Amino acid sequence: MKDLKRIYKTQSIILLLVGVGALFGGGMAIIDPSGALYGAPVEILKKGPFESFLIPGLFLFFVIGVGHLTAFGAMKCSHRLHAYLSGAAGCILTGWILIQCYVLQAANILHIVFFIVGLAESVIALYMLVKLRLFPFKDLG
Numbered sequence: 001m002k003d004l005k006r007i008y009k010t011q012s013i014i015l016l017l018v019g020v021g022a023l024f025g026g027g028m029a030i031i032d033p034s035g036a037l038y039g040a041p042v043e044i045l046k047k048g049p050f051e052s053f054l055i056p057g058l059f060l061f062f063v064i065g066v067g068h069l070t071a072f073g074a075m076k077c078s079h080r081l082h083a084y085l086s087g088a089a090g091c092i093l094t095g096w097i098l099i100q101c102y103v104l105q106a107a108n109i110l111h112i113v114f115f116i117v118g119l120a121e122s123v124i125a126l127y128m129l130v131k132l133r134l135f136p137f138k139d140l141g
Contacts, residue, residue, distance in 0.1 A: 004131055011086055011124045012075050014117060018093065019068030022060050029057025048103035056100075064089075064096060083128040090121025 028038050033052035035042050042052055050056060071085035079085075097115040101107045129135035 004128070007124055007128060007131075008075060011121065011128070012072060014121055014124075015068045015072035015075065015086060015089060018089075018114075018117060018121075019065050019072055022065030022068060026057045026059070026061025026065055029053040030061060033057065044104055044106075047105055059096070064093060067092060083125050083132060083134060087122055087125030087129070090118045090123075090125060093118030093121065 025038075029035070031037065033042075033054035035044075035053050040053065045051065045053070045056075067085075068089045071082065071089045073079075074082040074085050094115055095118075097111050097118060101111050126135065
């Protein structure tokens with residue numbers, strides 16, 4: 001069980017840091033959809049479906065940021081769905097990074113780092129589900 005406590009602590013830290021960071025980054029994109037505030041010219045979106053950073057900013061803020069913080073809260077409250085929520089957060093983060101790299105037609109070190117972080121979240125969540133005997137599913141009702 002000591003092993004699981006360390007895993008919970010690690011996952012909690014990841015969820016909190018990614019969540020807060022996504023709120024900050026998404027908030028900046030919502031406040032300034034042109035990207036000038038944070039040095040990202042809107043021209044980098046030319047191959048994607050968006051003309052500004054507003055929609056990506058909303059996704060980053062609400063889905064990634066609030067989603068990660070919701071999973072963090074669920075872990076802290078020992079909610080029965082916490083491992084599923086943190087796994088979903090990790091999968092969504094990795095998908096977000098892959099789509100971002102495709103749209104931008106580029107990848108930088110932050111993309112690589114957050115892709116690895118999302119994978120780590122997903123693997124940690126899977127480990128928790130197995131340890132808690134909730135994988136693949138258990139009657140949660």
